[in-house]
Amino acid sequence: MRKDSRLSRMLHVLVHLHQLQQAVTSDQLALMLHTNPVVVRRTMSLLREQGYVSAVKGHGGGWTLAKPLHQITLLDIHRSLSESSLFTIGLTDEHNNCPIEKAVNLAIDDVLQEAQALVLQRFGEVTLDKLAAGYTPR
Amino acid sequence: MRKDSRLSRMLHVLVHLHQLQQAVTSDQLALMLHTNPVVVRRTMSLLREQGYVSAVKGHGGGWTLAKPLHQITLLDIHRSLSESSLFTIGLTDEHNNCPIEKAVNLAIDDVLQEAQALVLQRFGEVTLDKLAAGYTPR
DNA sequence: GTTTTATGTAACTTATGATGTTTCGTAAGG
DNA sequence: CCTTACGAAACATCATAAGTTACATAAAAC
Numbered sequence: 148m149r150k151d152s153r154l155s156r157m158l159h160v161l162v163h164l165h166q167l168q169q170a171v172t173s174d175q176l177a178l179m180l181h182t183n184p185v186v187v188r189r190t191m192s193l194l195r196e197q198g199y200v201s202a203v204k205g206h207g208g209g210w211t212l213a214k215p216l217h218q219i220t221l222l223d224i225h226r227s228l229s230e231s232s233l234f235t236i237g238l239t240d241e242h243n244n245c246p247i248e249k250a251v252n253l254a255i256d257d258v259l260q261e262a263q264a265l266v267l268q269r270f271g272e273v274t275l276d277k278l279a280a281g282y283t284p285r
Numbered sequence: 286m287r288k289d290s291r292l293s294r295m296l297h298v299l300v301h302l303h304q305l306q307q308a309v310t311s312d313q314l315a316l317m318l319h320t321n322p323v324v325v326r327r328t329m330s331l332l333r334e335q336g337y338v339s340a341v342k343g344h345g346g347g348w349t350l351a352k353p354l355h356q357i358t359l360l361d362i363h364r365s366l367s368e369s370s371l372f373t374i375g376l377t378d379e380h381n382n383c384p385i386e387k388a389v390n391l392a393i394d395d396v397l398q399e400a401q402a403l404v405l406q407r408f409g410e411v412t413l414d415k416l417a418a419g420y421t422p423r
Numbered sequence: 424g425t426t427t428t429a430t431g432t433a434a435c436t437t438a439t440g441a442t443g444t445t446t447c448g449t450a451a452g453g
Numbered sequence: 454c455c456t457t458a459c460g461a462a463a464c465a466t467c468a469t470a471a472g473t474t475a476c477a478t479a480a481a482a483c
Contacts, residue, residue, distance in 0.1 A: 149467070152442090156377055162388075172459090183444065188461085202458090203450095203458080204449075205450060205459085207451090234373065235288065241318070248297050258404055261407065265400050265403060290470085291471095308429095323474085340431090342431090
């Protein structure tokens with residue numbers, strides 16, 4: 148399945164914004180990400196709505212951080228971007244009265260819920276300043 | 286994103302095959318899953334290749350279990366169906382020399398690897414006879 | 424041996440959501 | 454006013470599970 152690479156891309160952008168310490172345009176970010184400025188605006192605007200970056204129009208405008216990196220976690224960005232599930236596995240919901248389907252879905256969902264809780268917890272533990280400093284795995 | 290519901294569907298089918306104790310045709314399974322017999326054959330054939338079910342042509346033919354439920358785990362079926370990642374999150378791989386991208390991908394991948402290991406371990410712990418008996422979460 | 428019932432499989436269409444693209448509107452600085 | 458920037462609508466593209474059509478093949482029933 149097609150992957151959602153927005154989290155990876157946005158983290159990349161945020162750390163660069165921190166290091167550059169100046170407004171960066173969507174065109175510049177698009178070059179950096181090998182994509183289109185409209186894609187940048189579309190995705191960055193989700194972060195703007197949550198107060199992690201701000202945008203300024205006109206000459207000298209562009210994107211800047213609205214919060215220091217140590218106040219932003221991977222979880223913050225993940226939540227800003229996606230409302231949908233973390234997993235490519237889906238459950239069926241076609242037979243509301245079949246106890247087997249219920250048991251199957253319960254078993255799968257039980258595992259996925261546990262895994263999702265783990266991911267969200269770990270994401271919440273990583274602030275973006277750790278990425279700027281050169282992240283080392285646990 | 287579109288979900289892959291094949292695991293849920295196939296587990297559902299396998300438990301039913303166990304309970305019916307007789308060959309079931311793709312048409313019957315398709316009715317059960319609210320889908321098409323060709324979709325059933327396509328997915329079931331992946332399980333056949335791994336030796337979990339067998340198919341017989343002609344009158345009285347259809348699908349039967351090739352192993353007892355207690356010798357099949359969720360992990361077995363999961364592995365038979367998908368080679369792709371469990372997660373909708375993808376990493377970017379566009380800037381091989383950017384240390385920030387490396388740190389970002391490392392941080393994300395670190396978490397996803399841990400979560401994937403958890404999912405696979407849990408899937409490996411659940412045999413299908415537990416689903417037939419009415420699964421209760423941990 | 425012909426018919427019926429099955430699976431096996433190729434080829435094509437559909438649905439979904441991130442991604443990519445074009446185009447126009449709008450605000451801010453020079 | 455002209456250029457530079459974001460904002461946003463509208464549409465195309467891509468990948469993949471799912472759905473569909475069509476036909477070949479094998480096995481049992483008659």
